[in-house]
Amino acid sequence: MVERRPLFNFCCHLLLILGVISIALPVWLAVVATTHENHDFATSTPLWFGDLGFSIFKDLLSGHTAFSDKSLSINGLLLNSFIMAICITVGKLTISIMSAYAVVFFRFRGRMIAFWLIFFTLMLPVEVRIMPTFEVISNLGMLNSFSGLTIPLIASATATFLFRQFFLTIPNELVEAARIDGAGPIKFFFDILLPLSRTNIAALFVITFIYGWNQYLWPLLITTDTHYFTIVMAIKQMTGVVDGVIEWNKIMATTIIAMLPPVIVVIAMQKAFVKGLVDSEK
Structure with a gap:
């Protein structure tokens, strides 16, 4: 019979949740950043989606936009x-x-x-x-x-x-x-x-x-x-x-x-x- 240890299970789940958050948060910030204009980063880091949507991905992959270095595709x-x-x-x-x-x-x-x-x-x-x-x-x-x-x-x-x-x-x-x-x-x-x-x-x-x-x-x-x-x-x-x-x-x-x-x-x-x-x- 397996002994039930609610406190131990809670601590394990809490550590797992914290681990997932620490790994997923930078990815979330990167995804959110793609939906904002550049001037939105002047004062703070946005935490929620902006008005651009995911149009930047389409523009990058279709070649309709370029970076400061025009040779980078x-x-x-x-x-x-x-x-x-x-x-x-x-x-x-x-x-x-x-x-x-x-x-x-x-x-x-x-x-x-x-x-x-x-x-x-x-x-x-x-x-x-x-x-x-x-x-x-x-x-x-x-x-x-x-x-x-x-x-x-x-x-x-x-x-x-x-x-x-x-x-x-x-x-x-x-x-x-x-x-x-x-x-x-x-x-x-x-x-x-x-x-x-x-x-x-x-x-x-x-x-x-x-x-x-x-x-x-x-x-x-x-x-x-x-x-x-x-x-x-x-x-x-x-x-x-x-x-x-x-x-x-x-x-x-x-x-x-x-x-x-x-x-x-x-x-x-x-x-x-x-x-x-x-x-x-x-």
Whole structure:
């Protein structure tokens, strides 16, 4: 019998409500700000909807309005962010799953040394190696390019480690049965291992897509051409007005638009994402 503890339940619900409010309030303020004129922000922050409605979203996405910097296009920024996020995601998953496959199922000299060298890169944050990486990208002539935006961020020790841990749970009997049936390494990988890894791939797809979409420091460092700006870094550029008024309503609308793709990905892949992280067999 479960003991009823009304006070404890009340405190838990109160903490949950406060947590939801603390997370939802900035989003609410951003949504409300898109419905007001710029002069409404001169004295205070509006807490309720204004007279503009949601026309700013339509104008931004249709290209009928522009920021102080005329070269910034919301559709172009979204496309650049999507290209960067999807290339990083596909690259990370491909390299990580192949690396983990080689480490777990092949016997070669120094394989564990190779794995631990990959694992030790987790101790080096991006900020530590960002200047050497920038130097390499600059010498290769990859500044202001999609290859420069994506290739340095593709390698992932975390994804390699997670795939390795899952592959270690594959029973040896399954590997032996595949070998007896004549399945070579490539056939075993594509016909058996990949289908078994669907939930892991889905979970890591969500994580790496959000990681790629939210990149700010690296694109800011290697891009000076507005044609390669991503929507996350462009939000900061929109506030850099020298002579003029900061268009807060458009900036908030752009912020809301930038939030939508990761939210859509999480919602669309929610079941596979949760299963890939909490599956009892992992």
